[in-house]
Amino acid sequence: MLALLKREILLSIRAGGGALTGVLFFLAVVSVFPFAVGPDTKLLSHLAPAILWIGALLASLLGLDKLFAQEREDGSLDLLVMQPHPLAITIFIKALAHWTMTGLPLVVATPMFGIMLNLSPLGIGATMITLLAGTPAISFIGAVGAAVSVKLPRGSMLISVLVLPLVIPILIFGVAAITGALEDPAPFTAPFLFVCAITLFTSVLGPLAASIMLRHSAD
Amino acid sequence: MFGEHASFIIPSYIISFVAIVGMTIYIIAQHKLRKAELKRLEESGIKRRADNG
């Protein structure tokens, strides 16, 4: 399983640098916002948690279409499915690797974007923690979307349509937790714990559902 | 009738009616079409077999 993680990470570094593309996309989304909203720093810092989360959400959807479709194209999927390892664990690792190469770089890049959006250090910290806890769920649910559209040649739009409504709770609680950390009466712990709970729940649900799909996706 | 808000009440009933009846008509039309096609296929199927023999 460690071998799979290593291979996935190697692949995303080699083939076009999936990790960098994600951060680049994040940068593009974040820097487009001020053009739409105006350069008002006060407004931007108020909107910053939302901008960062939406950017992360969209960036996390990148590359999901390739998660299983590419494996299927080159015949690897058959071999992955045949092995004695529980398929759900294999999928869990693949989703985790996807997160490592898309979600995790965003967490690391957040301080820079936070400064650009005039977010306070506390806000930056809160954003990083909620992104760290929340973005894995997008990869886990995304794995289901990737699995059901594994046979569709142009599935990436469909995956986004299927996955986005399901990750709304993550967005709501993630942004709410940041707001909670910044503004006094609003709570931080409760929404943050919801984020963690949803991520844990989807880490089981996503790989299990995707494994049912891939196990029986006869060719 | 229906007081000052009639312009909201009547459209909402009309919309619901149109949607449900429209869906029903659509489904019935599809049913007719498919029945006809099935009949056509069955007839042409017999013909094809006759050609063979």
Place this chain on the structure above:
Amino acid sequence: MTTETIKPSIWAFANPTRFNTFASKAIPVLAIITFALLAVGLWMSFNAPEDYQQGYTVLIMFIHVPAAWLAMMSYAVMSASAIGTIVWRHPLANVSLRSAAPLGAMFTILALATGSLWGKPMWGTWWEWDARMTSVLVLLIIYLGLIALSKAFDEPSEAALPLAVMTLTGAPLLPIIKFSVDWWNTLHQPASVSRFDRPAMSAEFLYPLLIMALAYTAIFFTLHMMAMRNEILSRRIRTMKMQAARKQSSKGAA
């Protein structure tokens, strides 16, 4: 040789054929029940007294709330069908799932449209990011995504499992979405009181509402059964066309 080619199609359609025979008998009965319930429900609705707060707009509730309930019930029917597809691989389960999705979407759109028409005189705007309306909107996106997924495959039987898996993945997430949207709503508008939340509903509104809900349920099941019958027919047509094509090509080869 001939028996061999016929065997799989008989095997595959044994149950659907029986279903179609059953449906032909059941649909008229269901239709009569639907009309009866609808007639009673509408009669009771229009004879309900004017609400002291909402005036006659309460009339919209009698078609809005059932539509919203049916929007959720369609998803429950779809989830049950999804289990049927995954666990028993029953062809009828997939037919049921595919047929229920457009109906669910229709009721969701009706809930949104009537909700908006109810909201305008109440809130003064056509759209309010009210907790219930927002959840129903998310539900609509999910329905449309599932319909798009079911249409994305060339071969309907290939869509069966993807559709079932996606539907079932959504099922446990729906309550979480509902909860999060409610939570989000109270966070942002702590003062606003949802118009749809009425602490206690008097019997004069409750009974017509319940009858209307039953009528809507009957509409759903009637249309669902009719749509399922259509789906089975269209598959039979497909199989026949494919067999004809194969016969043609084997003739060409020989």
Place this chain on the structure above:
Amino acid sequence: MKLIIEKLNLNRASQEIVSNISFELSAGEALIVTGENGSGKSTTLRGIAGLMPLNDGSIRLLDETGKQFEGEVREYCHYLGHQNGMKPALTVRENLDFWQKFCGEPDLSIEEALDEVDLAHTIDLPFSYLSAGMKRRVSIARLLVSDRPIWILDEPTAGLDAQSVKMFTELCKNFCEGGGILIAATHLPLGIETERTLEIKASN
């Protein structure tokens, strides 16, 4: 060890492709599956490899005492399909190393396996640099790096030149002599003593 296939029946897009295939193979035996294009050779092999849901029938793997092996039969199989299952962006070594670790039961080392297919010199080249025939040979080397008692090969010699085919039949012979069970869809006989042929006809 005995592989027993009974009344295999497979569907594809709700059309029956393969019907009523039964055979038994003991350790050291090879089965060559033949048939015209579209007759269901690949489907049969995929079915045995556990990659297609069985419409009917059973696949069992028994040991000498007649006891069934633990787990699914597919876990005891190597499958070589039309595609090679290798990542073009990774080197030959990285590709084989991954499959060896992921499949477990390491057998030959990567260097030894590549030696067997005469590709020792390509070990650090990216897989995408290789020619089609070399790619095929790397995926044959994959069969050697992990130990599996059953090989299921779908057109294994596609794209191989005469010399490589000879090398490959040699490998198959060795595998069977070592007590392996081999099922291959191929046009040419492998020249294994225990070789049998199963012809599949299109079911309609």
